[in-house]
Amino acid sequence: MTEQHGTARDPAAVSRFVEHFAAQLVEAGLPRMPARVFAALLASDAGVLTSAELSERLTISPAAVSGAVRYLARQHMVSREREPGSRRERYRVHGDQWYEALTNREAVIRRWEGALREGIASLGRDTPAGHRLSETLAFFEFVEKEVEAMMGRWRAHRQDLFGGDGENPPARTGAGA
Known part of the structure; x- marks a missing residue:
């Protein structure tokens, strides 16, 4: 796995981090799918992924991504953006x-x-x-x-x-x- 900034990544290590951090968020009370989506966004260099990218990385359905993002957006943990010139949405986690x-x-x-x-x-x-x-x-x-x-x-x-x-x-x- 290579991120947007050209940094080589071990996909298995990234996946382990995402699942481990998501499990910690679940223990703290966050629902499982939103926790996994949030952790995946945090683990991406750009902090922004599309529904298709999240589905692929987490091996979940687009519907699961949609529900998770809806929850995270209501909690002000992610924002939705449109890709320039496209109808596709991107989901962003901010530094704040x-x-x-x-x-x-x-x-x-x-x-x-x-x-x-x-x-x-x-x-x-x-x-x-x-x-x-x-x-x-x-x-x-x-x-x-x-x-x-x-x-x-x-x-x-x-x-x-x-x-x-x-x-x-x-x-x-x-x-x-």
Whole structure:
């Protein structure tokens, strides 16, 4: 297997990585097919593949690719693009996919906070259920602030490591290289 940038790859090693990382994502709660598609996109140099390429690499049907991409797009983990001059779609994973996924979760947390406030008002703050909801609300408010602060630190750290926007970082080996 040779990637777009001319780097020779051992197809078996790439496949092992994709399946191993996908298994880790599944353990963390991601459905299996979206996890495999996401891992395959991450493992491609360009970070972009067509449905046919994903089907071939993962030996899955185009319908399985479509469902996985639909899920990943809803989670803001991949985006869909049209190939120039073609009706074919390409699916792209960006360097900031983790930021986008966390930001999406932050919006969900804010909706949960609103629902919890309604529950507290309905049940009464001083009831046992109201107390549980208040504690849950306080936790989500804490998480929301921590994620926001953490993402600011991440952007600064990313800039230090990769410069620019980090979309195409220089080749590195290991986490601290």
